[in-house]
Amino acid sequence: MRCSILNLAFIASAAATKAHRAVYDNSTLQVETRSLDELHQAALAEGGVVTLWHGGDEATQQNFLKNAFETRFPGMTLNVTVDLSKYHDSNLDQQIADENVYVDSIILQTLHDYPRWKEQGVLLNYAPAGFEAIHGDFKDDDAAYMGLFIIAWGLTSNPNKTTVATPTEYTDFLDPAFKDKLVLTYPNDDDAVLFQFDLIVKQYGQEWFDGLLAQNPRWVRGTATPRTLLNAANSSYVATFTSSKSPAAQPGTAFPTEGEFVAWPQTGAILKDAPHPEGAKLLHNFILSTEHQSVRGWSVREDLPAPVGFSKIWEQEGTNVTAFGEWMSDRANVERMRFWFENLIGSAQGLSPLKDNL
Template sequence: MKKHALLGLVLALLVLLATLPAAAQDVMELARKEGKVVWYSSIALPIAQELCNLFNSKNLGIECVLHRSGSGKLFRRLLQEARAGIYNADILHTSNIGHFVTLRKEKAIIPYRPKGTERFDPNFLEKDGYWTILRASVYIPAYNTTKVKPEEVPQSWLDFLDPKWKGKLVNAHPSYSGFVSVGMAALVKLFGWEFFDKLAAQKPRIVQSAVDATTFVVRGEALMSAGGTGYQTFDAIQRGEPIQYVYPKEGVPFIASPQAILAKAPHPNAAKVFSDWLFSKEAQQVLANHGLYVGHPDVQYPPSLKPLKDLKLIILTPEEAVKMRKPVREAFRKKFGV
């Protein structure tokens, strides 16, 4: 009886392993010995936790340990830990591609191409394999559908500067949110700093994260966000919340959110196994279900999600993201007083 039970356990484990993209057997064995993978991630907590829980349900002997925070906060934490000689994280995932350019220059990340990504949209791949785009979205305004009439909805980013919206907007802080940092940098590229001088004069509510901005609009504590995470707005719409997108005629900033394995990862093999899984169809479909754009060619997007090809995109290069990261943070503090 015990032999049958043992055989059943072995067969079950083989079936579970088959759900992962193929990983070299020695890597898998070493990953099991490491026992866990520590993921520093800026994606919204419910989605990050959903992914971790799904991975852990495989019972591979590798536990996903999640540390979720804003992109800026995670990046600063990583740097502070490194200066102190502390290396906790195996994988970093943020919404500021500039972080990864900096880390590559510092030799703090290693090249690793997750299994199966050779079929991905090339726009989601870094040519040398130092990072791979886990998910993408757009920095897009939103309005409360019970508070703002259809004919009042802005048609341009400049419409948010109309005095009638003074004190009725919300904006997240770029020092915390990499999503907001890159989004604002793209708007500076388009309109110059004068746009944010005028936006600051509108006295918007300032919140920590882009997720908070969506929440404020849903609750009616602000009539509109002057920019937020497209996927968070999508999830809120799917829940039936009174919120809808604003599509400015000038376009919306495209935010690519990379992921990379750290050079001093304490669990390097587990990091490879987890990375392979995150870029599998199963995990990528989870992201697509939440209104995120992914590189996997076989995922099915929700019918209500506007295809990326139908959006007018404002794109910041990785080098521009690096160059603008500090100026955006400093200018925001000066102009908005926070």
């Protein structure tokens, strides 16, 4: 029998964080004081293994993290499984219900789940080194969960396949030159994409969405798939706004300034019953370290500079980095929006993006 679902509102949690961001319950909070090298030795003594479930839509999406971690810490093995966050969360719920937790660390997009898991008492209250530097709106007061890095959607085109200027606003995608050449992720298959469409329709009205449908876009599963098709030589698709983008300057990419782009702190936690807690602590300390945060674009840390040409993400024009978490907490509204779009474009078709060979 499954554990009961406690529908705790993330927006209330965020509000509490703003009011009490400097107050921590040290009676239950483990505050890390060891160096990465000391943590490395403790993790090796434990067995040298970490099991991570990471949200994503391509099996190889976190290979860079695995390679960076295992290179930095010889003898360690990071077993990372990438799957859609909405599937990882239900599978974790089953582990919890079965009292058979075999995952050490989770890093997921389903921000509304973390307050519930904290309330159930299944997360480890653990503050890695640098926890105090994490922006206050991105972390739980008791360090049960925290934002580990930033993800953002951007506007992308392939300038090698089109002479049309790179779109800089969502209205640009209605240019007749893009007819039959857009590839977009189903909004009813990914909540972060759904939030993007919700924001756009609220700003530009259903007329904008009707115009987008008139462009005859190809709908796909997964947010990496559009970029794959844009880069494929045998594909006629040239533009999308449902894939992630870093703040680094890249040809054919932009962030809107009139419209609003989605950004959020991808949030992580260590399971209280993790089989390899020292390994999980090493992983979280590494991800939050300045050496790793400095190569990830926008940082969750307040003590690191913004990327060149940008503001820190919580000050960045064109996005509200806490809005996605607040929106995710209202599951009734999320479901209304999901079915509103699904009624217009149909249910998501195709294999899982991890199995479709795209």
